Amino acid sequence: MTRPDLSDWQPRPLPQRAPLQGRYVRLEPLDPAVHGADLWQALQGAGADLLLWDYLPYGPFTERADFDAWLAANAASADPLFFAVIDLAGQRAVGLLSFLRLAPKDGCIEIGHIAFGGVMQRSPASTEAVFLLAELAMGTLGYRRLEWKCDARNARSMRAAERLGFVYEGTFRQHRVVKGRNRDSAWFAIIDADWPGCRAAFRRWLAPDNFDARGRQIRSLEQLREDGGQA
Template sequence: MANDLSSWQPRPTPDQRVLQGRFVRLEALAVARHGDDLWRALQGPDPALWDYLPYGPFSERSHFDAWLTNNTERRDPLFYAVIDQASSRALGVFSYLNIVAQDGCIEIGHVAFGAPMQRTAGATEAIYLLARHAFDDLGYRRLEWKCDAANTRSRRAAERFGFVHEGLFRQHRVNKGKNRDTAWFSIIDGEWPRCRDAFQCWLATENFDQQGQQRQRLQALRESA
């Protein structure tokens, strides 16, 4: 598709349908349904969660609810709550953003996963579900991931998920009174099948032992595909 776009048509925009996985499901963010869970999950023992986001942390519940409400009223970014299938509790939020249907380009961002969700199979599956929906259901050509260049956790996550580092936008933004150089990453449609196969193999039941530990790393599965 990268070279022959003679039949290209603008893609549909995401409609916030429920995306079901084995560990988590994604659904449209709703304050009444998810607010209590998210307040507990996101105000927990990870103060660094908010360091590189342009908002938070929230010292008062009313301010947190106002932030959630604002997010539910927007279509770009388009926010999802991440629901743990085992407990039915919302443990995180993230979004599509910079949605350019005309060119088939879309980004994953505003990632705020509470401590109970971090470094879990559900966290990986949540990213996979959004990526799969963008490429396989909606037919987008490019999926982006951007973060503060100083945010080593986000950079490592992007590379683990299969995003390719494209470069650095120097002095791109001012965030909480500090300079932000922005690191850009992407997966394009020609790379997605290998990434998708690796995600599916990694998430499979047989890739986890009885203690829930991975048998093979996601990167290794992608490299061997």
């Protein structure tokens, strides 16, 4: 394995609290006053994903006051740095996610705390939300490593990581205690050598002509990565 040349390496900038615009969604710095009502409905209301909270260290929330307090703590945090996902078609917040474990000296950053409402499941919105953060970290800011970690029992999250181009690197046994249960953590990452192919595939997959009249994908992200992002 060729070792990267770090003779000119400089610590990378921290991501800022600023909107990120996509074709299907816009990421906005989390603001409970602006996003709270929409997020309560998306994450706890009718049509919410019932499995959403199973592997997260918090939730579900039965009281709006507790939910609002959780949002306020997230909004005040710099690490994790939270963004609300705004569906451009409906102009409402439908989920949230964050950067975390920011290590600019090492060029390492993680995407996590993902809570997507039911409307985002298996949609371009969920893929684009992750892509916008990945592009900021790996493209604009020049980080070397983008991480994804999840409970090793969370088959949905592990499948999502692999679909999005993160490479499985191993499982940390007895890594954490979450909600009184043992958590073995599965680690995934995209490194800078992977990123050009991942970026090309993301862009090609998100293009309008990759979806048919019923909104179904024509080519998968995996297929596009294999083909270098080409049609």
